Each structure stands twice: as structure tokens, then as C-alpha cells.
Amino acid sequence: MIKGITLVRAVPSSDVFDQLSSLLSALGFEPGKGWDDSTGRGSAFLAPMGNLELVTGRAPAVPETLIEVTQLDHVHAAVQRWMAAHLRSEDAAARLSPVAETHWNSRLFTVQLSADAKDTIGFWQSENPLHGQHPAVEGDLSAVGMKFAIVTTRWNTVITDRLLQGSIDCLTRSGAKMADIQIVRVPGAWEVPNAARTLAESKKFDAIVTLGCLLRGETAHYEAIYNEVARGIGQSQQDTGVPHAFGVLTCETLEQALDRAGLKAGNKGFEAASAAIEMVSIQRKLKVAE
Known part of the structure; x- marks a missing residue:
């Protein structure tokens, strides 16, 4: 039985590693088991839900790393505060995109932590109010015919x-x-x-x-x-x-x-x-x- 999915991503430098770890920690990810030895370092960040999406025929329209959130505008403000505290003001303004509508019924913004486009993270929220909800039997509020x-x-x-x-x-x-x-x-x-x-x-x-x-x-x-x-x-x-x-x-x-x-x-x-x-x-x- 499938239990979960882990995607392992290499980052180009210790600086980007520290920045990314700091940002994800500031946003409230649950820390997993990390490692640190003579060959390098690793950090795990746990989320309640995982997803693997495969694309062929055209390049993906979104960053390699996507994080689904609730209250996207609050998350955007939190990321903006973090970037203001950790990056130069001109870098922060250039690397954080505004929240924008997508063609897949969602809203999205991106954060680029270095000059390398691979170090871009996307944060998104579905506009479908039933997205991610498990189907359930629920009662109606019509009392017609009831005693x-x-x-x-x-x-x-x-x-x-x-x-x-x-x-x-x-x-x-x-x-x-x-x-x-x-x-x-x-x-x-x-x-x-x-x-x-x-x-x-x-x-x-x-x-x-x-x-x-x-x-x-x-x-x-x-x-x-x-x-x-x-x-x-x-x-x-x-x-x-x-x-x-x-x-x-x-x-x-x-x-x-x-x-x-x-x-x-x-x-x-x-x-x-x-x-x-x-x-x-x-x-x-x-x-x-x-």
C-alpha cells in the first residue's frame, strides 16, 4: 500500500539551503528528520498531504515545487515579511511575484530564492470551495413533510x-x-x-x-x-x-x-x-x- 511520497531536491548552495529552510520553518511546516555530515546537509519538511504530478508534451507552467495553502493572501504577506528581513529590499521586490489568477481555477504567487530559476517555489490556493474535501453525507435544512x-x-x-x-x-x-x-x-x-x-x-x-x-x-x-x-x-x-x-x-x-x-x-x-x-x-x- 502507498503510504506517502517524498521528493528530494538538491539546492545549489548552503546559502540557498539556509534561506529555504528558514522560510519553510517560518511558514509553519512540521520539521522532519534531517542530517548533517561531511558530505552535506539535509532537512525534511512535512505536510499533511502529498501529490506527484507528471507532465509531458509541454513544459510545466508552474515551479517544480508547489505548496498548497489556505488563506493565500496571508501567506503572501508572511513571505513578504520574511524576505524583507532576510534579503535586500531590491532583491525581495524582484523575487516575490504578486498573487495572480491561473487558468486552472486557482490563485498563485512565486518566490525565487536565488538567480537560478530552479530555486523558485510556488504557493497556490484553489478557488473551488469543495477542493480537497472528502465526500460526506450531510443533512439538508428543509423540514417539509417532517413532524x-x-x-x-x-x-x-x-x-x-x-x-x-x-x-x-x-x-x-x-x-x-x-x-x-x-x-x-x-x-x-x-x-x-x-x-x-x-x-x-x-x-x-x-x-x-x-x-x-x-x-x-x-x-x-x-x-x-x-x-x-x-x-x-x-x-x-x-x-x-x-x-x-x-x-x-x-x-x-x-x-x-x-x-x-x-x-x-x-x-x-x-x-x-x-x-x-x-x-x-x-x-x-x-x-x-x-
Whole structure:
């Protein structure tokens, strides 16, 4: 089995060797095992992905050494700073090219470390947002035809009502009908897992959204309640196979809870409902793939 690829490149002088090693180290390459003896020196620089490209029929349009990066403009600025510190200003300006578009849907810039063109390195970034990503099954955010149950609490309704409104907003915006959304109110967070499990076991719903709010300052057994609520909701999901979205807030203060219920940090009820939609979609896709 092929494990990796190593390209060994000779450089013309110790000065170029030191410059190249310094530049690659400054850019964050992981150092590999090097060597230094009476015959010369070697340095290894490790990257998470390797590639070997063969060309025939015409000369390659890119330097022999190509380094793929993210955030190409930031890398260009980092290389520019390094060159300003290690080369004369007139040399640095001549040897560093600007970032330019290529004909292969990418952007590229080059660095020439000596008068020899072979000592040119290219840095590039693909303009394809899916480039290099592994194929994966992902959920869609359409709730059309899905049925949901929302379990919320009467305790801390100043918070949970905001979470509930956020959940309903997300579901209906995503295509769910109000007739397909069952809302269940329980006394407090402690009772949420029991109601969620009953709803899940009925097999009438594609997903359960659980909402609640626990404030540390209101109860001395805050951790004990939270741990059991989280465990109960998780256990219900595992046992029934019905996705349960977790929207139970655990906050130090009422102000923190208000922030997470729509004031400053988004609405966690909306986010929980969004996760529920996506998990239903993923489940359906996985079952079709079987």
C-alpha cells in the first residue's frame, strides 16, 4: 500500500539551503528528520498531504515545487515579511511575484530564492470551495413533510418561551407546518427527558427538540440536575433511534441565559431546531444508502 511520497531536491548552495529552510520553518511546516555530515546537509519538511504530478508534451507552467495553502493572501504577506528581513529590499521586490489568477481555477504567487530559476517555489490556493474535501453525507435544512415534538418547561419561562419561539421560527421557516409541530410543556428541566422519551417511543415524530433553562444561582444541586437531564435526553435518543436536539441552557446568571435566548449570542432554540432538521435529513439519507 502507498503510504506517502517524498521528493528530494538538491539546492545549489548552503546559502540557498539556509534561506529555504528558514522560510519553510517560518511558514509553519512540521520539521522532519534531517542530517548533517561531511558530505552535506539535509532537512525534511512535512505536510499533511502529498501529490506527484507528471507532465509531458509541454513544459510545466508552474515551479517544480508547489505548496498548497489556505488563506493565500496571508501567506503572501508572511513571505513578504520574511524576505524583507532576510534579503535586500531590491532583491525581495524582484523575487516575490504578486498573487495572480491561473487558468486552472486557482490563485498563485512565486518566490525565487536565488538567480537560478530552479530555486523558485510556488504557493497556490484553489478557488473551488469543495477542493480537497472528502465526500460526506450531510443533512439538508428543509423540514417539509417532517413532524416534530418540542418539549419545553414552565420554569424560567422568560427564557424558555424565547427558546420555544426560536424553535418554531426555525421549523416553520424551513417548511414544517404548524399542524406537524407538537408542543409539550413540563414543570421543569428534570421532567424533560421523561416527556421526550414518551414522545419518541410513540414513533409519531421524526425528531424531538428539548428546551429548558438551568441557572446555577437558583439551585444548590445545579450540577446534579443538569447531568441527569443531559443523560436522560441522550439515553432516550440512543434507545429510540429518534433524534433529540439539545436546547437546555445551563447558565451562571439570568443575563447569560437571556443572551443565549436571542439577545446577543443567537437563539439556542433556533439552533436546536436546525440541528433536529438536519439529523432527520441525515437519517433518511443513510437509510436510503442501505
